[in-house]
Amino acid sequence: MADIAxxxxxxxxxxxxxxxxxxxxxxxxxxxxxPGAHDDHGDAHGGGEHGHATSTxxxxxxxxxxxxxxxxxxxxxxxxxxxxxxxxxxxxxxSPSQLYxxxxxxVSSFVLLMSSLTMVLAVSAAQRHDDRNTTTxxxxxxxxxATFVGAQVFEFTEFxxxxxGFTTNLFGSSFFTLTGFHGVHVTVGIIMxxxxxxxxxxxxxxxxxxxxxxxxxxxxxxxxIVWIIxxxxxxxxxx
Amino acid sequence: xxxxxxxxxxxxxxxxxxxxxxSSSLGVFRRPVSSTGWRSWxxxxxxxxxxxxxxxxxxxxFIVGGCEALLxxxxxxxxxxxxxxxxxxxxxxTMHATTMVFLFVMPMAAAFANYLLPLQIGxxxxxxxxxxxxxxxxxxFGGLFLNTAWFLGGAAxxxxxxYAPNTSVAFSPSHxxxxxxxxxxxxxxxxxxxxxNLIVTVLNMRAPGMSLMKMxxxxxxxxxxxxxxxxxxxxxxxxxxxxxxxxxxxxxxFSVDKGADxxxxxxxxxxxxxxxxxxxxxxxxxxxxxxxxxxxxxPLFGYKFVVFSGAxxxxxxxxxxxxxxxxxxxxxVSVAVFSVATMAIxxxxxxKIVNWTMTLWGGKLRFTTSMMFAIGLIIEFTIGGLSGVxxxxxxxxxxxxxxxxxxxxxxxxxxGGAVFGLFAGFYYWWPKVFGKMLSERIGKWNFWLMVIxxxxxxxxxxxxGLQGQPRRxxxxxxxxxxxxxxxxxxxxLVSTIGAFILALGIFTFIVNVFLTYKKGEVTPGDPWDAxxxxxxxDSPPKEHNFDSIPTVHALDEFFHRKYVEDxxxxxxxxxxxYAEIMxxxxxxxxxxxxxxxxxxxxxxxxxALPIVAYxxxxxxxxxxxxxxxxxxxxxGWSLEPSVADASDYDPPADGDNGExxxxxxxxx
Numbered sequence: 001m002a003d004i005a006x007x008x009x010x011x012x013x014x015x016x017x018x019x020x021x022x023x024x025x026x027x028x029x030x031x032x033x034x035p036g037a038h039d040d041h042g043d044a045h046g047g048g049e050h051g052h053a054t055s056t057x058x059x060x061x062x063x064x065x066x067x068x069x070x071x072x073x074x075x076x077x078x079x080x081x082x083x084x085x086x087x088x089x090x091x092x093x094x095s096p097s098q099l100y101x102x103x104x105x106x107v108s109s110f111v112l113l114m115s116s117l118t119m120v121l122a123v124s125a126a127q128r129h130d131d132r133n134t135t136t137x138x139x140x141x142x143x144x145x146a147t148f149v150g151a152q153v154f155e156f157t158e159f160x161x162x163x164x165g166f167t168t169n170l171f172g173s174s175f176f177t178l179t180g181f182h183g184v185h186v187t188v189g190i191i192m193x194x195x196x197x198x199x200x201x202x203x204x205x206x207x208x209x210x211x212x213x214x215x216x217x218x219x220x221x222x223x224x225i226v227w228i229i230x231x232x233x234x235x236x237x238x239x
Numbered sequence: 240x241x242x243x244x245x246x247x248x249x250x251x252x253x254x255x256x257x258x259x260x261x262s263s264s265l266g267v268f269r270r271p272v273s274s275t276g277w278r279s280w281x282x283x284x285x286x287x288x289x290x291x292x293x294x295x296x297x298x299x300x301f302i303v304g305g306c307e308a309l310l311x312x313x314x315x316x317x318x319x320x321x322x323x324x325x326x327x328x329x330x331x332x333t334m335h336a337t338t339m340v341f342l343f344v345m346p347m348a349a350a351f352a353n354y355l356l357p358l359q360i361g362x363x364x365x366x367x368x369x370x371x372x373x374x375x376x377x378x379x380f381g382g383l384f385l386n387t388a389w390f391l392g393g394a395a396x397x398x399x400x401x402y403a404p405n406t407s408v409a410f411s412p413s414h415x416x417x418x419x420x421x422x423x424x425x426x427x428x429x430x431x432x433x434x435x436n437l438i439v440t441v442l443n444m445r446a447p448g449m450s451l452m453k454m455x456x457x458x459x460x461x462x463x464x465x466x467x468x469x470x471x472x473x474x475x476x477x478x479x480x481x482x483x484x485x486x487x488x489x490x491x492x493f494s495v496d497k498g499a500d501x502x503x504x505x506x507x508x509x510x511x512x513x514x515x516x517x518x519x520x521x522x523x524x525x526x527x528x529x530x531x532x533x534x535x536x537x538p539l540f541g542y543k544f545v546v547f548s549g550a551x552x553x554x555x556x557x558x559x560x561x562x563x564x565x566x567x568x569x570x571x572v573s574v575a576v577f578s579v580a581t582m583a584i585x586x587x588x589x590x591k592i593v594n595w596t597m598t599l600w601g602g603k604l605r606f607t608t609s610m611m612f613a614i615g616l617i618i619e620f621t622i623g624g625l626s627g628v629x630x631x632x633x634x635x636x637x638x639x640x641x642x643x644x645x646x647x648x649x650x651x652x653x654x655g656g657a658v659f660g661l662f663a664g665f666y667y668w669w670p671k672v673f674g675k676m677l678s679e680r681i682g683k684w685n686f687w688l689m690v691i692x693x694x695x696x697x698x699x700x701x702x703x704g705l706q707g708q709p710r711r712x713x714x715x716x717x718x719x720x721x722x723x724x725x726x727x728x729x730x731x732l733v734s735t736i737g738a739f740i741l742a743l744g745i746f747t748f749i750v751n752v753f754l755t756y757k758k759g760e761v762t763p764g765d766p767w768d769a770x771x772x773x774x775x776x777d778s779p780p781k782e783h784n785f786d787s788i789p790t791v792h793a794l795d796e797f798f799h800r801k802y803v804e805d806x807x808x809x810x811x812x813x814x815x816x817y818a819e820i821m822x823x824x825x826x827x828x829x830x831x832x833x834x835x836x837x838x839x840x841x842x843x844x845x846x847a848l849p850i851v852a853y854x855x856x857x858x859x860x861x862x863x864x865x866x867x868x869x870x871x872x873x874x875g876w877s878l879e880p881s882v883a884d885a886s887d888y889d890p891p892a893d894g895d896n897g898e899x900x901x902x903x904x905x906x907x
Contacts, residue, residue, distance in 0.1 A: 054443035060366040063443060067435045071469045078477030078507060082492070089498045166490060170499055173490035177481070195874070204878055 061207075065215045069222045076226050079181055080233060083174040087234075090171035093164040100235050101155065108151035109231050112186070115144035116224045119217045126213035134213060135197045141220065142193040145186050152183045175234070182230055185223045192216050270879075271837045282837040284368035285782060289375050290354025291672065296379050297346040303386070304338035305745060307331050309738055312696070316735035318717040318728055328713040329396035330415065334386075336399030337419065340519065341426050342382040344657050348522035349378070349433055351664055352461045354672060356437060358773035359455045361446025361791065363784050366439040368835040369876065370432050376845030377429035384849040385422030388415050395419035398711060400512060400563075401482070403493035403504035408486055414856055417486055420479045421852035427472050427479070428848070434468040437461060446772070448791035452546070455771040455794075456539060459546050460525030463553040467514045467521075470557075475511035478504060487855055502567060509560035517556045519653060520620075521549060523660020524591060527613040530663050531595055533767050534610035535602025538795060541594045548587035548594075555584040565633045566640040574633045581631035585624065592621055607767075608682030612663035615690055619655025623648055626701065641711075644704025650697040662689070662748070670766050674779045675759035681751040688744030695737025699730035765817035770798035775820060786828035840879060844872035 054060060087096060122137035156176070164172045196216060199205050205212055271282035280288055311331050314322040323331060353371065357364055365371050388394040395415035397405045406416045441462045445454065482504075484490035491497045493504060532539045539545060561569055561577040569577075595617050604610070626648040630636045639645055662685075669677045706725050708715065720727040764778050775797045776785050793799040800820055802811040847869035854862025 055445045055449075056442050058443065060439050060443050063439045064367065064435050067438055067469060071431060071435070071473050073473075074470050075473035075477060078474050078510075082477070082481065082503065082507075085500060085503060086492075091498065166484075166488065168491075170491050170494075170497055173484065173492055177484060177490070195877070199878070207880075 059208075059211060061211060061215055062218075065218050069218065072222065072226075076181070076229075079174075079178045080230065083178045083234065086170035086174040088171070089169060090164075091169050093168045093172060094162055096171065096175075096234075097238055099159055099162060099164060101158070102235060104151065104155065105231065105235055108148050108155075109227060111144050111151070112148040112224055112227055115141045115148070116221050118144060119220045123210070123214050123217045126210040129210070131200055135200050138193050138197050138200075138213070142190045142197070145190045145193070145220075149183055149186050149190070152179065178230065178234070182223070182227060185226070189216070189220050189223055192219070271839055279837075281842060282372075282839055284364075284372045284835050284837055284841070286353050286357050286365050286368065286371060287672075287780065287782075287784075289371055290350050290352075293346050293350035293353055293375055293378070296375075296382070297343050297350060300338050300342035300382055301347070302745075304335050304343055305742060307335035307338065309742060311335060312735040312738040314713065315715070315731050317732070318715055318720060320714065323713070325713045326393070326396065329398075329711075330389075330394040332711055333395045333398055333401075333415075333419070334389075337385065337395070337423070338382075339653075340399065340515070341423060342378075342385070344519045344653070344661070345426075345430065346378050346382075347661050348461075348464065348519070348657075349374075349429075351457075351522060351526065351661070351668070352433075352437055352464075355668065355773055356440060356458055356461055357444070358776065358780060358784055359458045359771055360441060360444060360449060361772050361785065361788055362440060362444040363788075363832065364835060365436050366444060367432075367436045369838050369841050370436050372838070372841035373845055374429040374433040374436070376842045377432070377848060378426050380845050380849045381422050381425030381427075381429065384425060384852055385418055388418035388422075391418070400508050401504075402508075403482075403499070403501050404495050406482055406486070406504075407493055417483070417856045418852075420482045420486070421855060424476065424479050424483075425848045425852065427476055430468045431472045434465040434472070437465045438469065441465075446788050446791050449796075452543065453791055453794045453796070455773075456528040456542065456545055457522075457525035457771075460521045460528070460549050463549050464518050464521045467518050467553055467556065471511045471514040471518065474507055478507035478511065481507075483855065502564070505564050505567060506560070509563045510557075512563065513560040514553075514556045516649075516652075517552055520656045520660075521552065523616065523657045523664075524549065526660045526664040526667070527595065527616050528591075529771065530609050530613040530667050531598045532795075533667070533769050534605045534607055534613075535599050536605075536768075537598055537602040538770075539594070540597035540600075541590075542794060544590055545594050548590040551587040552584060555580065555587065559584055562631060562633075562636070565636045578631055578633045582628065585628050585631075588624055592617060592624075607666065608677070608679055608686055609663045609666035611683070611686045612659050612666065615686065616656055616659040616663065619651055619659060619690075619693065623651025623653075623655055627652065639704065641709055642704035643700040643708045643710060646710055647697050647700035647704055650693070650700070654693050654697065659689075662686075665748070667767070668773075669755070670762035671773060671778050671780075673755075674762055675755050676762050676766060677751050677755050678759070681747060681754065685744055685747040685751060688740055688747055692737050692739075692741030692744050696734050696741055697737075699734045699737070703727055703730050703734070763817070764821065768798075768801075770795040772796055774817075775800075775824070777821070783832045783834055786825045788829070789824065838876075838879060840872055840876040844869065844876060847872055 054063075056063065090096065093099075118137050118141040122134050122141060125133035125137055156179075164175075166172055166176045193216065196205075196213065200209065271278055280292065283289065310323060311328070314320050314328055314331075353365070356362075386394075391414060393413040393415050395401065395411070395418065396413070397411055397416060397419075401416065401419065405411060441454070441458060445451075451459075481490070481492045485492050485494070491499060493499050493501065495501060528539055528545055558580045559577055561573055562581045565574055565577075595613075599614075626644070630639060630645070630648065666677055666682055669675070702725060704710075706721060706727060708727060708731075715727060715731070717728060762778060765774050766778075767774075772789065772791070773780075775789060789796065797820075801813060801815055801817070803814050804811055847865050850865030850868060851862050852865075854860070854865050
């Protein structure tokens, strides 16, 4: 598979060679040394035509992930706006301040934030080509994420028993939609993390392994950051 | 056809079997390798094939949407007409707009972008070919899903902007709105993935030497549009989710009896909806900005201004959405702000009009059909733009809201703007894509029928609207039609006749395509003496686009290779021609060009989405099944390398990628 990356340069050569060969400025940012013959590219095959020397120096995969996250900002922007508009409209259920269990949510928020730390450790291990530590930290990250989702499920059930359902009122609909969307994002993240662990164990990552880990890391951090905003706006600021 | 090199002469003669054997992915599917027949299209990841498929599918939806428009005009042709029932009429105008916006203009722009963008920037494909294929299938399946509503209890009947609470089950009890919401969700995935893909392609995969300011203007406009899509699509995604939750899961978002605010929908919709307007029209602006210089034999006047005014339209487009809501009681401050912002957006648009006109000025004009459509755009779009400015004045807009005046305005900008640009593009790039010229003689008929047709159809709507004929009115009576010049009966009839002339114009285009296919002339490689990089290759291009990736030195690289300008007199001297440039590129052709291999996964993943959507509407079990297919396809996809294994080649490829040339043929 090494041969598919570039028409002229062997894949194991440093990236600068490819860049110089194409007459473009080699850009240090976002270029990691290519460790092995199989690590050339993921889906971004078209980029392979230029070797690693993309016009920006960022890999296609990473740039795409950043674009996707930019788009996600507006998704959550829309959901948060909806919640902010409707949070005071809680006729027929307890009010937000009566429902929210701030200590519990603070703990689960802390757990989620810690998972960002373990994610960083996983990325760092992946960049050192340390598969064992990579999978360990990925698993820990997934477990911390699962703890957060578990706490959210617990919280949802509690709210339901206290009289706030999805259909009860506008506050209920918008609260469950916003936090539910975030929970689904975390869950998708967990599935990706576990799939990644499985694929690393079986040596099935097509492309640059460290970059795949880093990309899922980007997604994971994004979901965490969104939670910081949601936690502040939804739970901490009284309506 | 998986891997393309120049066809090996021996194999081409023998017409032997494809040289690639399939590898399996996930142990389920063997990799599709057909290079002929329907399989080579259905599983392709080639941006050119996908571009053509986008174009064909979008054109079919154009005909569907056009027929819906004709039915609407038939109903309004005479007073107290009974062509359509009120309910059918509501569905007709909703689906007409939805089809034209989401299933014709957007995907047709995607067709041009897909086909031309990699060629214009000197790349061999887009950044993510499989995602590109996935996007196409999402669009197609989403569009088909949307239209199956007609046969499953009726289509959406709430207008294309689907204001709450009209969309709630109480007021729209059929499944139409469910189909609408979920179908647009699926086509939205196509737009979003396409946006990410094309942005990365433009930013990362330009040919050496092509800085952003040396990039062809069409690519620039596509880039701006993709950024608009990237940020606009998630907003309508939220709105559509809320709507689906409201209708299918009992959420309260738009239940006014529970204290909901109907303006929530309007804001979410128009925050998407106004950028959407520019999403529709900017690709066409890009197309005419390519066409006018070629047929004026002059560089685009003020290239940088055109680029930055395009970007400015993109930015300002985010700050004007509430001008669609002036009549909803926003309050004087909001209305004033949005009013001024809307007037401001006329400036960059005006800059473009001036630049196009100045490009024509003093040029050696050639009035080809493509050129005529481009000039048609300048004129018709300007008319639509002027009536648009009258909307920005909120007191005047309050009078015009929901009248035919608005209908007249947006048809001038969308038909006279977006659609004319697309037709200019058809005639300009047809020889590039298919290697044959569309007939210029029939083309002239096509153009004049369309111009006359559109002005007869949409022109009278200004008068009807100012006379107070409401938009979406199903029936009118002779009694209230008015007298003299302003007689509504007369102008409605004129409009209907115009619509049929317009349809005849479109039909002429179809005839032209058919005759060209049957017996069109094979074109020379560079029929228009063109300027940009996509013409610096064969027509139609080889599967790998360029034999060698050109190094770019100038804006309008191809033109500057052919001609040298005398610095003092400005006179052009031809130094070389197309054939010589092609021969030179072939002489230093790249070895070992590897293109992404076809894959089953994009279509499998995309087909799962309508299954989930049908499930949400009819049976949750079906949704679970669809979700399972979805998950399965995602895993299959992620485990599949984007290029077939070396062992798939026959003879097997060497492990090293040095000198060994694998002559893998693109066989018919």
